[in-house]
Amino acid sequence: MKKLSMLATCVAGALLSVNAMADVQEIKLGFAAPMTGGQAQYGKDMQNGVVLAVEEMNASKPKIDGKDVRFVLLSEDDQADPKTGSVVAQKLVDAGIRGMVGHFNSGTSIPASAVYQRAGIGEVAMATAPEYTKQGFKTTFRMMTSDTQQGSVVGTYVVKKLGAKAIAVVDDRTAYGQGLADEFEKAVRAAGGTVIRREYTNDKAVDFKAVLTNLKRVSPDVVFYGGAETQSAPLVKQMRELGMRAQLVSGEMSKTDSFISLAGKASDGVICSLAGLPLQEMPGGKDYAARYERRFGTSVQTYSPYAYDGANVLMRAMLKANSSDPAKYLPLLAATSGPGVTTRNWSYDAHGDLKDGGITVYKVVAGKWQPLESLSNSK
Structure with missing residues (x-):
């Protein structure tokens, strides 16, 4: 029982x-x-x-x-x-x-x-x-x-803070990469900078020698890349192999630890933007x-x-x-x-875009991402 x-x-x-x-x-x-x-x-x-x-x-x-x-x-x-x-x-x-x-x-x-x-x-x-x-x-x-917000902030930063005079732009033709590069270019021109060349690749590319040979001829101070780490890492490695000293600047899809691993020593000095503040x-x-x-x-x-x-x-x-x-x-x-x-x-806002996010600019220093400056994009 x-x-x-x-x-x-x-x-x-x-x-x-x-x-x-x-x-x-x-x-x-x-x-x-x-x-x-x-x-x-x-x-x-x-x-x-x-x-x-x-x-x-x-x-x-x-x-x-x-x-x-x-x-x-x-x-x-x-x-x-x-x-x-x-x-x-x-x-x-x-x-x-x-x-x-x-x-x-x-x-x-x-x-x-x-x-x-x-x-x-x-x-x-x-x-x-x-x-x-x-x-x-x-x-x-x-x-x-959005890329409108990020690209405009970074484009202005490159001209006003980095003092770049001659700027080249490369993108991977994706909606993200091209959109970011387009907004960056608009902001560079609005800030008084000069885009001396625009080049294109794709999000599967690994060999950038032809693109970089064209860029080397015009001696840019800065090369902006719109795309992901899988292309930006080999891109900067090949820039250094060709003896190009131009500063590489990119967006948040390049701001990863994998980028540093893939690019090795060539990653030092690379600058990337990322929406928002550093985690800390x-x-x-x-x-x-x-x-x-x-x-x-x-x-x-x-x-x-x-x-x-x-x-x-x-x-x-x-x-x-x-x-x-x-x-x-x-x-x-x-x-x-x-x-x-x-x-x-x-x-x-009325479109579904964030009103307040901010942008932080990072730089690779001694193999690590270090925040340089947080910039406002508030509406």
């Missing part, structure tokens, strides 16, 4: 547990980024930030309409490919996501954003190309400052770094704090709207205002 009683108690407990789980409403969030290939390190870094945000939100026992809810993350590999990005976007929509965190690349985010827009689903992306939020969609929001200067940076390292057993990289903030503003908009229905939470997402890990005031 005692054994039967204990068995009955166990069964009852299990049923209660099942019933309790059944009472929790699951809200599916989508995530997509390059998880394989040459840019997989960016995607994993971004994913970690989203995972941490979702786990912490679920641990807080969130409720919507008085009922317990649990956020569930559905992740896809978009391979940094525009066509694949659109395919996985539709797959996530068909799976019933209520909000989207990602994509990473501008080239995948822009075509995928049309899929989410047709479904009426809010998307908070890492994309920095101006075109992402110029489409007029009410569903597109950023995690980082972010309002919530120190505490975030500690939580991140406890969870993943590794140090914070470049993108995870922005992904963490982006995921949180999406989930908080749903909680504030008391609904995961995009029609109800999108107006509150657009009206977001408050502190995050990366900024004291995470808020959007």
Whole structure:
């Protein structure tokens, strides 16, 4: 009888547990980024930030309409490919996501954003190309400052602070690389600098000798590269092999530890810009770094704090709207205002661009990235 009683108690407990789980409403969030290939390190870094945000939100026992809810993350590999990005976007929509965190690349985010827009689903992306939020969609929001903001700040910095007179520009023809380079060039000209040559490559190239031979003939003070570390690292190595002393300047996709490893000694002196403040200067940076390292057993990289903030503003908009229905939470997402890990005031303009993010300029000194100066891009 005692054994039967204990068995009955166990069964009852299990049923209660099942019933309790059944009472929790699951809200599916989508995530997509390059998880394989040459840019997989960016995607994993971004994913970690989203995972941490979702786990912490679920641990807080969130409720919507008085009922317990649990956020569930559905992740896809978009391979940094525009066509694949659109395919996985539709797959996530068909799976019933209520909000989207990602994509990473501008080239995948822009075509995928049309899929989410047709479904009426809010998307908070890492994309920095101006075109992402110029489409007029009410569903597109950023995690980082746009290339318009970053390019204009860095272009002015190169002319005014570095004193560069003759500047060459190279980009990889991706939405990100070309967009950043275009905005940089506009800012250089506006600041009184001269762009003496514009060259192009692609995001799979490894041999830049032809491009660099053309640049060497015109002797630029600065070469600006719009693109990722997989091209900027061999680019600067080949610059030094050709005896070019020009300063290499690039954007945030070159500001990685992998860039230094790939470029070796040629990385010394390279300057890169990155949206926001250095981690140690972010309002919530120190505490975030500690939580991140406890969870993943590794140090914070470049993108995870922005992904963490982006995921949180999406989930908080749903909680504030008391609904995961995009029609109800999108107006509150657009009206977001408050502190995050990366900024004291995470808020959007009418296009979904961040109002206040700032730009930090970094330089490789003795094999390490060192912050030089934080510059304002506030609207």
